[in-house]
Amino acid sequence: MTVTLSGGPESTSRAAAQRVSWRSSVTARWRTNTSRRLAFGYMLLAPAALYVLLLVGIPFLFSLYLAVSDANVGDQVSTFVGLANFRAAWEMDSFWDALRNSVVFLVVAAIFKSLLGTSLAFLLLQNFSGKKLVRALVVIPFTLPISVSVLSWKWMYDSQFSVINWGLHKVGLIGAYGSESWPIWLGQPQLALIACIGVNVWRSFPFSAIVLLAGFTSVPTEVLDAARVDGCSFFQRFRHVVAPMIFPILIIGFLFDTVFTLSDLSVVYLLTAGGPGTASMILPVLAYQIGIQAGSLGRGAAIALMLVPLLFPALFLMLRNLKRRDW
Amino acid sequence: MSDLRPTQTGPASASRRRFLKVAGAGMAGASVLTMLEARQAPAQIKGSTLRILTWSHYIPAYDVWFDKFAVEWGDKNGVKVKVDHIPHLEIPARMAAEYAAGSGHDLILNNATILARLYYKSLVDMTDIYDSLGKKYGGWIPAAKSPIEVEGRIYGIPMYYILLPMLWRKDLFEASGLKPPDTWELARVAARTLKPKGNPAGIAFSHCNDANLNWRSLMFSFGATETDPSGDNPTIDSKEMRETLRFAKALFDEGMTPEVFSWDDASDNRFLASGIASWIHDAISAYRTTESTNPAVFKNTFVAMEPAGPGGKRVSVAAPIVFLGWKFSKNQQAAKEFMVHLVDNDKEGMIQSTGYNMPFLNDNAKKPMPILGVDPKMQVLQDFPKIVGFYGYPGPYTPQIQEVANLFVLPDILTRVARGQSIDDSLKWGVGEYRRIFAKHKRA
Numbered sequence: 001m002t003v004t005l006s007g008g009p010e011s012t013s014r015a016a017a018q019r020v021s022w023r024s025s026v027t028a029r030w031r032t033n034t035s036r037r038l039a040f041g042y043m044l045l046a047p048a049a050l051y052v053l054l055l056v057g058i059p060f061l062f063s064l065y066l067a068v069s070d071a072n073v074g075d076q077v078s079t080f081v082g083l084a085n086f087r088a089a090w091e092m093d094s095f096w097d098a099l100r101n102s103v104v105f106l107v108v109a110a111i112f113k114s115l116l117g118t119s120l121a122f123l124l125l126q127n128f129s130g131k132k133l134v135r136a137l138v139v140i141p142f143t144l145p146i147s148v149s150v151l152s153w154k155w156m157y158d159s160q161f162s163v164i165n166w167g168l169h170k171v172g173l174i175g176a177y178g179s180e181s182w183p184i185w186l187g188q189p190q191l192a193l194i195a196c197i198g199v200n201v202w203r204s205f206p207f208s209a210i211v212l213l214a215g216f217t218s219v220p221t222e223v224l225d226a227a228r229v230d231g232c233s234f235f236q237r238f239r240h241v242v243a244p245m246i247f248p249i250l251i252i253g254f255l256f257d258t259v260f261t262l263s264d265l266s267v268v269y270l271l272t273a274g275g276p277g278t279a280s281m282i283l284p285v286l287a288y289q290i291g292i293q294a295g296s297l298g299r300g301a302a303i304a305l306m307l308v309p310l311l312f313p314a315l316f317l318m319l320r321n322l323k324r325r326d327w
Numbered sequence: 328m329s330d331l332r333p334t335q336t337g338p339a340s341a342s343r344r345r346f347l348k349v350a351g352a353g354m355a356g357a358s359v360l361t362m363l364e365a366r367q368a369p370a371q372i373k374g375s376t377l378r379i380l381t382w383s384h385y386i387p388a389y390d391v392w393f394d395k396f397a398v399e400w401g402d403k404n405g406v407k408v409k410v411d412h413i414p415h416l417e418i419p420a421r422m423a424a425e426y427a428a429g430s431g432h433d434l435i436l437n438n439a440t441i442l443a444r445l446y447y448k449s450l451v452d453m454t455d456i457y458d459s460l461g462k463k464y465g466g467w468i469p470a471a472k473s474p475i476e477v478e479g480r481i482y483g484i485p486m487y488y489i490l491l492p493m494l495w496r497k498d499l500f501e502a503s504g505l506k507p508p509d510t511w512e513l514a515r516v517a518a519r520t521l522k523p524k525g526n527p528a529g530i531a532f533s534h535c536n537d538a539n540l541n542w543r544s545l546m547f548s549f550g551a552t553e554t555d556p557s558g559d560n561p562t563i564d565s566k567e568m569r570e571t572l573r574f575a576k577a578l579f580d581e582g583m584t585p586e587v588f589s590w591d592d593a594s595d596n597r598f599l600a601s602g603i604a605s606w607i608h609d610a611i612s613a614y615r616t617t618e619s620t621n622p623a624v625f626k627n628t629f630v631a632m633e634p635a636g637p638g639g640k641r642v643s644v645a646a647p648i649v650f651l652g653w654k655f656s657k658n659q660q661a662a663k664e665f666m667v668h669l670v671d672n673d674k675e676g677m678i679q680s681t682g683y684n685m686p687f688l689n690d691n692a693k694k695p696m697p698i699l700g701v702d703p704k705m706q707v708l709q710d711f712p713k714i715v716g717f718y719g720y721p722g723p724y725t726p727q728i729q730e731v732a733n734l735f736v737l738p739d740i741l742t743r744v745a746r747g748q749s750i751d752d753s754l755k756w757g758v759g760e761y762r763r764i765f766a767k768h769k770r771a
Contacts, residue, residue, distance in 0.1 A: 070770075073423045074446035074726075088767060093756065094734070159586030159594065160601060178525065178584060187533065187589025273534035275735065276588040277742045293419045294730035295445045296767070 066301035073295035085302035095303065097278035098286040102262060102310065105197055105282055109261050110254075112201045117208025124213055142206045150270040153199045157185035157271070186272050189279035196268045196280050200261060207260075211253035215246030251318050258314055262307055283307055372661040373405035379665075380432040382415035382648075385489075385612040385683065392679035400668050406661050415439065422446065425653065433656040434665065436486070439536050439646040440733070441474035443482045445726045450482040451652040451659050453666070457481040460670050464688035468712045471687045474647050474724040483652075484666045487676065487684035488645040490711050491540050493634055494599060494614050495606040498627040499526050508606060511545060511574065511634045518582020521605035528582045528606045529598050531590035531738075532745060538590075538738035539718070540644045541608045546571045546737070547642035547720050548635060553731075554722030559769070561731075561761035564754065570637070572741065572750045579745040588742065600624060610646075611683060611705065632707050633714055642716045645685070647724075685711065727768040736760045 067085055071078035089095045124135055141149060156163050165182060168174045175181040185195045219242055227241045243250070265284040268274060274281035274289070283306055291300015379397060384390045394410050401408035413421060415438035422442055425431030426449060437443070443450060458481075461467050467485065475483035493508050499521055500507065508514035518528035530545075531538040543553070551567035554560060579587070582605075586594075596613040598604045600620045607613060617625040633643040650669075652662045669676070673691045677684050682698035682705055692712040699705045719728035731737070740757035744750055 072445070073426060074442070074448060076448075088763070091763060092760075094760075154591070157589075158597075159589045160597060160603070184585050184589050187585055187587070192589070272589075273735070275534035275738075275742075276532065277739050277746075289733050290730070292423055293440065293733040295419075295423070295442070295726060296730070299767070 063301045063305060066297050067305050069298050071297040071301075073292070073297055078298070081298065085299045086306075088299055089303050089306065094274075094278045094281055094286060095306075098274070098281040098283045098303075099306065101193060101278075101280060102282045102307075104193065105200070105264075106258065106261050106310075109197050109200050109204070110257065112197070113205045113208045113257060116201065116205040117212055120205065120209035121212035121216060124209065125216055138206045138209065140206075141203050146203070146266045147270065149203065150199060150267055153195075153202075154186075154271055157195050159184050159187060187276055189276060192272050192276060192280040196271055199267050199271065200264055203267070204257060204260060208253060208257060211249060211256075212246070215249035216242065218249075219245050248322060251322050255315060255318055259311065262311060372658070372664060375658045375661050376407040376409065377401065377434070377658055377661045377665060378432040379408065379410045379434045379436075380418070380421065381410060381412055381436040382418065382438050383412045384680065385610065386615070386680050389676070389680040389683070393676075396669075396672070396675075397665070400665060404661075404664070406658075406665075408665075429655050431653065433658045433662045434650050434652050436648060436650055437474075437483070438648050439540075440729060441483075441647060441649055441724055442729070443475040443649065443651055444477050444724070445729070446651070447477040447480075447482045449654050451654055451656070451662070452480050452482060453484055453652070453663065454481040456663050456667055457484060460484070460667065460688065464670075464673075465690040465693075467687050468689060468692060468715065470645075470647075470715045470717055472723075473717050473719070475649055475651075476723065483649040484670065485687040486648045486650055486669070487673075487680075487686060488647045488715060489610050489683065490643060490645050490685055490708060490715075491537070491544065491608055491610050492643065492708060492711070493606055493608050493631040494611075494628055495631055496526070496604070496624070496627050497629045499524075499605050507629070508631050508634050511548065511578075511636055514606060514634050515574070515578050515582060517605055518578060522582045522584075526603060526605040527584050528578075529587050529590070529595055529604055530578075530583070530608050531592075531595060532579075532587050532742045533590050534735045534738065535590060535592045536646065537592050537595065537609060538741075539732050539735065540646060542575070542737055542741055543644040543716075543718065543720070544608065544633060544642060545575065545636075547644065547716055548633065548640050549574065550636060550638055550640055552721055554719050554725070554728065556722055558719055558722030558725045558728070559765070561758070561765055563761060564758045568754065569750055572744045572754065575741050576744045576750070588745075599628065611708070615681060615683075628704075630705050630707055632710060641714045642720060643711050643714050644717065644720070645711075645715050647717055648684075682708070685715075725768075727765050730764050730768075731761060734760070734764075736764075 066078075068080060068082060069078040070081045070084075120138060124131070124138070128134075155161070160177060162183075162185065164185070165174065165177070169176060169182075174183065183191055185191050223241060223245070224237060227237045232240065263284055264282075265288055268280055268282050268285050269288065272280045274285045283303060287300045287304040290296050290303060294300075377397075381390075381393070384393070390412060397408045397410050400406070411432070415436075418435065418437060419440055419442060421431075422435060422437075425435075426446060453475075457467075457475075470488075471485045472481070475481055475485065493514065495508050495514075495517070497507075500517060503517075503520050503524070505517045505520060506513050508517055514528070521527070530541045546553075546568065549567050549571040551565055551571050552562045555562055586598075590598075595604070595607040595609045596616055599607050599609070599613050600617045602621060602624050611630065614625070614628055614630065617628060633641045635641045650666060652659060652666075656662060670688070673686055673688065674697050677686065677691070677697045677699075682696070682702070685708070686692045686696070689712075692709075694700055694709050695706075696709050699708045717724045718732050719725055722728075736757055740753050743753035743756065
């Protein structure tokens with residue numbers, strides 16, 4: 001067959017033949033089980049992808065747009081200002097205080113939630129009467145409306161009528177109201193942050209416990225029995241058998257917890273509004289005060305986006321670790 | 328002899344038209360008169376719905392009255408009225424959401440955080456009813472325009488303001504031979520004398536509205552100012568401000584306890600009701616609540632005139648309450664009619680709030696005011712309208728001042744000083760924060 005560069009009836013028929021063969025190969029491929037399963041898989045994934053795009057992707061892109069604009073709550077027109085909002089945030093002392101407090105808040109809360117969550121999960125694994133009732137009760141802090149629970153804590157931390165202080169005074173650990181040793185939970189800089197972390201831990205550690213409990217119950221008893229027969233102690237079983245087996249669950253739980261803690265606005269806002277001074281100021285509260293209450297959407301968005309560099313490396317490392325383990 | 332036949336003035340059809348015109352005009356005039364007589368609104372608002380967003384008043388009985396009052400007005404004018412109450416701190420977020428959505432309430436109340444200057448491009452111009460109400464009631468008090476005026480136009484109707492006077496324990500003062508707290512110096516002496524006896528004084532230093540309001544009263548009474556009259560430039564870096572900070576530090580060290588760093592807006596109420604406080608500087612709700620919670624304290628608690636600063640100046644910084652209306656509201660006419668009706672019943676509102684709501688209109692502020700005029704302890708509040716100021720004094724209540732207040736910059740300057748940082752360093756930090764916020768708004 002001669003191929004002509006200028007085309008002609010021969011080349012046309014050849015192109016038509018190629019099209020037919022391409023179509024038939026596509027159809028053939030489509031007819032294979034693999035490709036059909038692949039397409040079906042994508043179809044099933046589509047709603048989730050759409051959900052992520054609509055509820056995560058678009059708001060994220062919108063906040064990026066706000067952060068590089070001079071958007072204001074009362075003005076429909078905004079202009080591009082580059083990185084001016086980020087620079088303005090970096091010039092604020094309160095931003096650096098908020099960043100430091102956010103990191104301290106995250107790390108300290110994570111440590112306590114891990115310890116308390118693990119302990120509680122082990123306790124709930126044991127057999128005892130009223131186990132179901134206890135399991136239901138421990139999730140109460142997590143299920144209560146946050147405003148109600150934080151209001152209760154505000155009363156417990158009250159400078160004058162604190163039930164915590166009353167208890168400590170009754171057992172002789174602190175002096176009477178008005179004495180130097182009477183703690184002002186929400187008024188002393190270190191105590192204010194500790195008090196906020198305390199409420200966050202109280203609210204969230206049942207979630208950690210339930211996630212861990214789900215993991216523990218998924219470990220086959222035969223494996224644990226085998227380890228026991230091999231002479232493993234409780235901690236060895238936990239370290240070398242249980243932890244590796246529930247690692248994916250641990251990581252997912254940790255991811256959720258990191259995101260929830262870093263973006264927790266309500267506890268600090270309702271307890272101290274970031275005070276006294278900037279002692280308990282965290283990034284979400286600062287972003288809310290500047291972005292919504294003061295109306296500077298652009299700067300508020302820029303401050304809120306500062307959470308991303310904090311979250312991203314942690315998420316990246318955790319997800320990479322998960323992938324490497326081939327789960 | 329004159330012709331008795333009727334004169335033909337034009338074609339018959341023109342007469343009919345004229346008859347219809349005259350009859351129509353007569354009917355319309357009669358309707359207007361009837362409406363005015365019956366205090367009814369124009370017919371075009373009939374069948375419409377008026378949605379009002381307001382705060383949860385510190386005096387719950389006022390909310391009950393307001394809701395009933397609004398519904399009754401609606402029934403009378405054929406308007407369906409819906410009133411929603413939310414905590415006042417949530418109003419800015421709700422306004423932002425309604426603005427973004429382009430729909431929401433027809434009238435929105437702002438309390439302390441006045442957003443008129445931030446949203447004015449999207450708010451209904453209420454200059455007409457502001458002026459007519461001013462004429463009708465002898466003018467507005469001087470501070471009234473500050474939160475709602477932008478470029479000579481008025482974008483809201485001031486409803487009332489909340490005073491934060493000095494509430495002091497007469498029994499404790501007298502037992503120690505102390506004079507009533509007529510000046511800040513006398514208040515400091517009282518706190519210094521009574522704290523060792525177990526009765527400290529208290530003003531919040533924390534991130535709450537009370538801290539923003541009370542410390543500004545002290546600051547302005549000391550002759551310090553927040554902005555120049557244009558509102559464009561912060562003026563806190565002054566000799567008077569340094570004197571204010573020195574005084575506040577001494578007041579804290581000598582007469583208060585560290586709990587003032589943790590207070591919210593209700594903590595000083597509890598502090599007074601517990602019987603411990605020698606004095607607090609707070610809204611009269613603190614005084615009112617003791618009536619039921621601690622009658623002995625109530626009996627001995629008195630309300631004082633705003634204490635004078637070293638130069639004899641008195642400025643009482645109050646929390647203004649205004650109503651704003653969205654431009655996108657489909658029921659602006661009903662909103663305006665309701666505003667007028669509400670202001671016409673201002674005195675009833677004062678009664679229902681048990682004297683908590685202070686009037687913006689001069690005629691309503693004349694003595695004797697309802698409730699306040701007949702209560703010997705509270706009569707002094709009738710002298711406050713002439714010394715009332717708002718954030719930004721003597722300048723207007725601008726968005727930059729609003730941001731300064733939202734970020735609690737002033738209470739934070741005072742907190743730094745009270746906690747031992749030098750006055751110069753604290754003020755330097757504060758001036759930096761003010762300038763940064765003002766510069767940002769200037770750029771915008």
